[in-house]
Amino acid sequence: VGKTVSAVSSHNGKTTKIKFSTATAFTKTPSNNSSSGSSSGTYVFTRSSPTCGIIAATFTSPADAGQTAYLQLTFTNAKGGTYFVMVFDNAGVLQDVDVGTFTM
Numbered sequence: 001v002g003k004t005v006s007a008v009s010s011h012n013g014k015t016t017k018i019k020f021s022t023a024t025a026f027t028k029t030p031s032n033n034s035s036s037g038s039s040s041g042t043y044v045f046t047r048s049s050p051t052c053g054i055i056a057a058t059f060t061s062p063a064d065a066g067q068t069a070y071l072q073l074t075f076t077n078a079k080g081g082t083y084f085v086m087v088f089d090n091a092g093v094l095q096d097v098d099v100g101t102f103t104m
Contacts, residue, residue, distance in 0.1 A: 007101070024044075030087045041062060053073050054070065064085055066089070066090025070085065081101070082101055
């Protein structure tokens with residue numbers, strides 16, 4: 001809670017920021033469907049090993065409602081590491097896959 005993850009895509013070098021405002025709510029900038037604005041929703045965090053966690057996020061903001069993202073964070077140090085993410089639309093169709101680095 002209160003943490004912000006800054007992720008840099010290995011594909012295009014763009015930075016995305018995800019702020020975990022509560023134990024179940026987040027905001028993401030830029031929004032899923034734009035290079036500006038923000039998206040919001042709810043998430044569940046699952047620790048899968050001492051250095052890896054998985055975030056299952058469901059978007060609730062109007063432009064992205066129903067989209068789901070699965071984000072794997074693998075820590076290589078106490079404040080960062082690598083990520084892998086898959087984003088699905090509201091019908092369950094894969095929309096995006098990305099990898100890169102992150103810091104907190």
